[in-house]
Amino acid sequence: MFYDLNVFKTAYAMATHAGQRQAVISRNMANADTPGYKPRDIEAFQQAFENSGREVAMTATRAGHLHGSTPDQPWAEYTATASGDPNGNGVSLEQEMLKAVEVKRQHDRALAVYRSSIGILRTSLGRA
Template sequence: MDRLDRFFGVSGQALEVRSQRLAVLASNIANAATPGYRARDLDFAAVLADREADGRLPLVRTAAAHIDPGARPAEPALRYRRPVQGAMDGNSVELAVEQVQFAETALRYRTSLAFLDSRIGALKAAMRIE
């Protein structure tokens, strides 16, 4: 499996993180008219860096007061978005911004998927015995 991880590189993780970001953006769009709803976004670079760091830096808990090195926040890079113009009802969703972010992330998702598809095609071609 380690060889496959190296073969695909970060592309599989990138695809998963982009999928999570699409879900967050879709939630924002769905709640555009919900009073008090605060728009959120996923920091793609922070999540990917966090996943790449897993297993690379061995942390040791040397005192009982230290935070457990294996503990992770449930949503490490999920942040509230700052609106350019606030709404009277407290909703911070700016529909145009969310739609642009969703379209951009969907395009990047499809690009990652196409890259993975080409890597799988190359792997299948290498495994063919003729």
């Protein structure tokens, strides 16, 4: 009955995306004084999820089913728009801090979805 719960996969993907984006943002901040460094970013989760084609592709539920498996989510990393700094560095610490706050909110949202789903699952099993 509860073999394939996509809400947990989505919450996991959201948290993974937030973690990977936080790593990219922290790398940008670490290189804020590196001459010629161009800031990087990862595409938004919603955009990556919509472009993944999950709504039309069949998903394997076990190893021998459909001769396939569920692929990992590839997050496209790209060079972000750079501000004009005299040394050629395009990192703006203010923008990176705002992105870091946004990523924390995304991660908290993923955890809230997970907690809520666990609560619903426990309630449905009669273990409130």
